Amino acid sequence: xxxxxxxxxxxxxxxxxxxxxxxxxxxxxxxxxxxxxxxxxxxxxxxxxxxxxxxxxxxxxxxxxxxxxxxxxxxxxxxxxxxxxxxxxxxxxxxxxxxxxxxxxxxxxxxxxxxxxxxxxxxxxxxxxxxxxxxxxxxxxxxxxxxxxxxxxxxxxxxxxxxxxxxxxxxxxxxxxxxxxxxxxxx
Numbered sequence: 001x002x003x004x005x006x007x008x009x010x011x012x013x014x015x016x017x018x019x020x021x022x023x024x025x026x027x028x029x030x031x032x033x034x035x036x037x038x039x040x041x042x043x044x045x046x047x048x049x050x051x052x053x054x055x056x057x058x059x060x061x062x063x064x065x066x067x068x069x070x071x072x073x074x075x076x077x078x079x080x081x082x083x084x085x086x087x088x089x090x091x092x093x094x095x096x097x098x099x100x101x102x103x104x105x106x107x108x109x110x111x112x113x114x115x116x117x118x119x120x121x122x123x124x125x126x127x128x129x130x131x132x133x134x135x136x137x138x139x140x141x142x143x144x145x146x147x148x149x150x151x152x153x154x155x156x157x158x159x160x161x162x163x164x165x166x167x168x169x170x171x172x173x174x175x176x177x178x179x180x181x182x183x184x185x186x187x
Contacts, residue, residue: 005132024170033063039156055084068099094155101153125172
């Protein structure tokens with residue numbers, strides 16, 4: 001069975017590729033989690049973050065933005081000592097900043113999901129790639145999303161991170177044409 005070229009043989013990675021990546025996600029907490037984890041990935045591989053994901057969920061209160069927005073300095077120091085996550089002070093602090101910005105967007109737009117999905121007019125973009133080498137790192141839409149998220153106070157949301165988030169959340173389907181998951185995702 002052929003999968004996208006970036007998938008290794010680890011069952012964790014295969015499960016993520018087959019059952020999550022590229023599948024449209026509208027759940028607010030899941031979208032917040034994906035955005036935070038994509039930011040945590042900056043400079044690293046997604047596989048590194050994926051292996052730490054369960055621990056991230058535990059120490060970041062299942063990615064509850066209301067709880068994270070109120071994290072104290074003591075909590076930040078505790079997280080900086082935790083080897084189960086990426087111990088980068090800027091990334092940890094950005095999670096708190098992003099939780100606050102997320103809650104502000106929810107108030108303004110009634111939901112983060114409707115805000116974020118507006119960038120693709122509420123429908124996934126279905127790309128037609130034959131090789132992983134054709135898949136872009138950024139697009140005009142990820143540029144726009146990045147700019148708007150930054151304007152709203154988010155951190156670690158450059159265009160490359162935004163495009164990876166769009167792929168992970170199913171806003172774009174970048175499974176290559178020969179991938180077994182390509183056609184099961186549809187609109």
